[in-house]
Amino acid sequence: MGFPQTRMRRLRRTEAIRRMVREHRVLPSNLIMPYFVVDGEKVREPISSMSGQDRLSVDLLVKEARRVRDLEIPAVLLFGVTEKKDCEASEACRDDGLIQRAVRALKKQVPELAVICDLCCCEYTDSGHCGILTPAGDDVDNDATLELLAKIALTYAEAGADIIAPSDMMDGRIGAIRDALDTEGFPDVAIMSYAAKYASAFYGPFREAAGSGHFHGTRKTYQMDPGNAREALREVALDLEEGADMVMVKPALAYLDVIREVSEAFAVPLAAYSVSGEYAMIKNAAQQKLVDERMIVRETLTAIKRAGADMIITYYAVEAVEKGYLKD
Numbered sequence: 001m002g003f004p005q006t007r008m009r010r011l012r013r014t015e016a017i018r019r020m021v022r023e024h025r026v027l028p029s030n031l032i033m034p035y036f037v038v039d040g041e042k043v044r045e046p047i048s049s050m051s052g053q054d055r056l057s058v059d060l061l062v063k064e065a066r067r068v069r070d071l072e073i074p075a076v077l078l079f080g081v082t083e084k085k086d087c088e089a090s091e092a093c094r095d096d097g098l099i100q101r102a103v104r105a106l107k108k109q110v111p112e113l114a115v116i117c118d119l120c121c122c123e124y125t126d127s128g129h130c131g132i133l134t135p136a137g138d139d140v141d142n143d144a145t146l147e148l149l150a151k152i153a154l155t156y157a158e159a160g161a162d163i164i165a166p167s168d169m170m171d172g173r174i175g176a177i178r179d180a181l182d183t184e185g186f187p188d189v190a191i192m193s194y195a196a197k198y199a200s201a202f203y204g205p206f207r208e209a210a211g212s213g214h215f216h217g218t219r220k221t222y223q224m225d226p227g228n229a230r231e232a233l234r235e236v237a238l239d240l241e242e243g244a245d246m247v248m249v250k251p252a253l254a255y256l257d258v259i260r261e262v263s264e265a266f267a268v269p270l271a272a273y274s275v276s277g278e279y280a281m282i283k284n285a286a287q288q289k290l291v292d293e294r295m296i297v298r299e300t301l302t303a304i305k306r307a308g309a310d311m312i313i314t315y316y317a318v319e320a321v322e323k324g325y326l327k328d
């Protein structure tokens with residue numbers, strides 16, 4: 001039946017009715033809050049490329065993590081930021097390295113929170129690449145990097161990480177990491193794979209945040225081409241076969257179609273990463289009063305969930321819950 005018997009506006013008349021018929025909403029439990037961790041004590045360094053975000057030393061990270069827990073956000077995602085870089089990312093493998101210490105402190109002091117460790121070499125290599133370079137130095141050596149990733153993953157698991165999230169896009173890394181975890185007695189540590197990670201300009205502000213700003217090469221030989229969607233399904237299928245427990249699409253807003261396709265093709269928990277560039281675009285526009293921050297954050301997070309994501313990694317997680325952006 002069409003108009004005038006049918007009037008779509010009847011169900012939009014009042015806020016009460018709109019709430020009743022709303023199909024998708026974002027809950028605090030859908031969110032994951034990323035943090036950048038630095039050495040030292042009582043260190044809080046504002047990240048100029050991402051207004052409102054800071055690099056934190058472990059003591060202040062623990063304080064923030066209590067806030068995250070109290071807001072009922074279930075998890076944090078950790079990135080280490082260090083000046084100690086070399087060709088084999090040795091700082092990432094140390095038992096008492098930055099992330100390892102952060103994980104121990106969090107698991108001891110805020111045990112309710114799930115701790116996810118981003119696993120990648122780019123914050124620790126002097127090349128700024130996500131793995132070890134080939135002898136010729138012109139590309140990342142896939143298989144040599146696998147060994148290193150497995151080694152770093154073990155130190156994170158040893159420290160108490162709940163979930164390891166490899167973001168390097170090497171082939172075979174999920175299998176290598178799963179093998180290492182199972183062999184060394186960590187069968188319960190989960191893997192969230194950055195399965196469909198695109199070579200994206202939206203990572204721009206992250207480079208400053210994570211101190212990989214000197215990076216001049218290209219990640220296009222390992223991260224995906226933005227023109228491809230089918231390929232994302234192959235990446236996800238391979239990672240699941242190798243033992244991934246959850247998969248991710250990254251970035252989020254420019255890849256909602258990919259989120260939708262992955263969510264329809266695979267019955268596994270799906271994360272979407274709303275990355276630094278998405279955050280910075282919205283934050284800067286809001287600060288210039290070009291957009292209503294509350295509405296735009298709510299609208300974009302809802303869109304990512306509506307596309308099919310179960311979990312959303314967003315730098316807005318704490319602000320969105322604390323300021324009630326997601327409230328009905």
Ligand code: PBG
Pocket residue numbers: 118120122130167168202203204205206219274275276277
């Ligand atoms: C490291 C990594 C990056 C991001 C997450 N992990 C940068 C990159 O691959 O260039 C980006 C996150 C963001 O932009 O918020 N491999």
